[in-house]
Amino acid sequence: MSNPPIPPATPTTSLLSLDALFDNPVFAGGFGLAGLGAAAALARRGAIQGASLIKRRLLIDLEIGKQDPSYPMLLAWLTLPRPPGGFLASKLTRIHHMSMNTSSRASNDGPGHTSFLAQPGYGRHIIRHKNAYIAVNRMKGASSNMNTGEPFETITLTTLYAHRHIFGDIFKQAHELALTAQEGKTIIYTTKAFDWSQFGEARRKRPLESVILDSGIKERIVADVQDFLGRQQWYVDRGIPYRRGYLLYGPPGSGKSSFIQALAGELDFGLAIINLSERGFTDDKLAMLLTKLPARTILLLEDADAAFRNRRQVDSEGYSGGSVTFSGLLNALDGVAAGEERIAFLTTNHIDRLDEALIRPGRVDMTVRIGEATRYQAAAMWDRFYGDIDLDGNGRQRFLDKLEELDLVAGEQSDEKARLNTSTAAIQGLFLFNKDNMDGAIAMAEGLIPRIYESEKQEGLKVPA
Numbered sequence: 458m459s460n461p462p463i464p465p466a467t468p469t470t471s472l473l474s475l476d477a478l479f480d481n482p483v484f485a486g487g488f489g490l491a492g493l494g495a496a497a498a499l500a501r502r503g504a505i506q507g508a509s510l511i512k513r514r515l516l517i518d519l520e521i522g523k524q525d526p527s528y529p530m531l532l533a534w535l536t537l538p539r540p541p542g543g544f545l546a547s548k549l550t551r552i553h554h555m556s557m558n559t560s561s562r563a564s565n566d567g568p569g570h571t572s573f574l575a576q577p578g579y580g581r582h583i584i585r586h587k588n589a590y591i592a593v594n595r596m597k598g599a600s601s602n603m604n605t606g607e608p609f610e611t612i613t614l615t616t617l618y619a620h621r622h623i624f625g626d627i628f629k630q631a632h633e634l635a636l637t638a639q640e641g642k643t644i645i646y647t648t649k650a651f652d653w654s655q656f657g658e659a660r661r662k663r664p665l666e667s668v669i670l671d672s673g674i675k676e677r678i679v680a681d682v683q684d685f686l687g688r689q690q691w692y693v694d695r696g697i698p699y700r701r702g703y704l705l706y707g708p709p710g711s712g713k714s715s716f717i718q719a720l721a722g723e724l725d726f727g728l729a730i731i732n733l734s735e736r737g738f739t740d741d742k743l744a745m746l747l748t749k750l751p752a753r754t755i756l757l758l759e760d761a762d763a764a765f766r767n768r769r770q771v772d773s774e775g776y777s778g779g780s781v782t783f784s785g786l787l788n789a790l791d792g793v794a795a796g797e798e799r800i801a802f803l804t805t806n807h808i809d810r811l812d813e814a815l816i817r818p819g820r821v822d823m824t825v826r827i828g829e830a831t832r833y834q835a836a837a838m839w840d841r842f843y844g845d846i847d848l849d850g851n852g853r854q855r856f857l858d859k860l861e862e863l864d865l866v867a868g869e870q871s872d873e874k875a876r877l878n879t880s881t882a883a884i885q886g887l888f889l890f891n892k893d894n895m896d897g898a899i900a901m902a903e904g905l906i907p908r909i910y911e912s913e914k915q916e917g918l919k920v921p922a
Contacts, residue, residue, distance in 0.1 A: 517618045523610040526751075527628060531612060532558075532576045533638070534631035535593065539585060554578040586627065589620040643718065644727040646754065648738075651745045653729060662722030668715050669837045669881065670827060678703065679720065681823060682800060686724070689798070700799040702790065702820055704761070706808040707827040710882030713804045716827070717757055726800075727754040733781050734763035740785025747789050748796050761786070761803040762810040783812065790820045829878035832857055832866045838881065842888040843895040852895040859902045879905040 521528055556578035582593040591614055598609035616623060642659035668675065685701045692699040705713040721728040729750055731743070750756060763781065790801065803821065805811060816824060839853045847853055860866045865879045883905050891897040 515618055516615055517621045519614045519624050521612045521614075523607075527631065528610075528612065530631040530635045531628070533574070534627065534634055535577050535584070536574060537634070552577050552582045552584075554580050554582075586623060589616055589623045591616045591620075591623070643722045644754075646727060646729040646751060648731060648742075648746060651742055653746065653749060653751060656730075663715070663719040665719045665723045667841070668712055668719045669834050669841070670712060670716060671831050672833050674825060674827065675716065678716075678823070678825060679723070682720065682724065685800070698791070698819075699797045700791075700801065702801045702803065702822050704803045704805070704808075704811075704816060704821045704824045705827050706805045706824070708829060708878075708880060709806055710880035711827045711829065712881050713827050714757070714759070717755065717802050717804075721755045724755075725753070727751055728757060729754045730757045730759065732759045733786070734760040735780075737780055739780050740782055740788070743781055743785060743789045744792075747799075750796055750799060752798075756799060756801040758786075758801065758803045761805045761815070762807045783815075787814060787820065790815075830866060830881045830884055832861070834881055835860055835866055835884055838884055838888065839895075842892075843898075846893065847895055852899065856895070856899050856902065859899055860905070863903060863906060865902075865905055877906055879907065 521531060554577070555575045558574045558576055577593060577595060579595050579597050582595075584591050584593060594613045594615070596611050596613070598611070600609055614624065614627075639659045641662055643662050644659045645656040646653045647656040648654070665675070665679070681703075682701070689699055705716070707713060718728055720726075731738070731746065733743075747756070803815075808826075815821060836853060836857060839847070839856055843852060857866070860879075864876045867874050887898055887901060887905060891901065
């Protein structure tokens with residue numbers, strides 16, 4: 458016996474089935490929860506997007522990385538005391554997390570000086586500047602600089618878009634604060650991996666008149682540098698690279714580096730120092746550093762002859778002498794990658810080791826010998842140390858006569874050169890040992906005789922003329 462056929466579902470039957478499904482409390486509860494969850498997710502997403510839109514429209518961010526020169530300026534500015542505001546402002550703008558920056562410097566007349574500067578630490582802070590509230594977020598990155606190993610850091614400033622002009626005022630004040638802190642001082646830069654780093658605290662400017670060179674030398678170099686600084690457009694109009702090179706050569710202790718440091722102070726420039734004889738200093742590192750030379754900074758390349766000990770980058774035993782090669786030095790000075798707006802000084806104690814290719818104009822525009830102490834220099838140095846007590850100049854005359862008698866300086870009217878030369882550094886050392894005692898300085902003048910000649914005399918050898 459066969460089953461009767463099932464009649465097809467009609468619309469009325471389907472509606473009754475849906476009603477029965479919704480009447481089921483288990484299904485209705487699950488569907489309601491799912492609907493509520495979806496609605497909540499949509500509302501949350503909409504709120505996030507709305508808040509992001511409001512933030513983009515109403516707020517503005519400014520991010521400053523640690524590699525930017527303004528980073529330390531901004532940190533110093535954030536330590537300034539803020540003018541008192543209302544009760545709410547004073548509560549909101551408190552900085553509860555600080556970090557310490559300690560620096561020390563030596564002193565010639567004391568144990569030295571150590572300064573402590575408390576700066577806003579890592580995290581979020583709120584400050585108030587000219588009726589504008591600014592959120593400060595100082596963050597330390599998880600990654601670090603591959604060259605220095607220091608972790609990346611950023612400071613993000615956030616304020617209302619309507620107050621965006623406040624950023625310009627902040628950085629103007631930060632820059633003025635940095636200039637005030639460095640006023641009367643010279644910043645010394647040294648190399649750190651492939652970048653420049655300030656070497657300690659800025660040093661007090663050395664007066665140019667405190668460096669005593671032979672007659673006319675100092676004035677000639679200073680006049681040439683000042684003429685160069687005033688002729689930038691002249692170089693541009695003629696398509697000439699705007700850079701100037703100087704080579705100072707002579708024996709150690711003659712005042713080459715001291716003069717360059719004093720010149721930087723006179724021009725209100727910084728001083729960036731590279732020692733070419735440093736082991737591991739490669740051509741690419743030299744080229745990279747010269748492209749990053751800080752603005753208004755004199756470049757000092759010490760021991761320029763070191764590059765000539767390594768004309769070939771690799772020999773049978775690897776690197777020989779310094780790692781900077783002769784060709785690398787030439788390319789850095791005036792190659793395609795050489796920077797402009799640059800004043801460079803090269804120093805060497807052995808000019809005979811230098812190649813004519815280095816000394817040609819364009820690489821070295823002025824070559825000056827700064828040699829052993831002369832009678833003119835000895836007299837000027839005496840006046841600086843004992844001029845206030847040697848009022849009649851009698852002590853100076855006795856000292857100069859003593860130097861001439863010992864053949865350390867040539868006579869005033871003589872065309873002959875002294876046989877036993879001494880350096881200005883040695884004379885200064887003698888004066889420092891005999892502060893306020895000019896008779897003691899005269900009595901100890903024999904100590905200025907170079908030791909090599911003293912040993913030769915004791916052994917009965919002939920001192921060369």
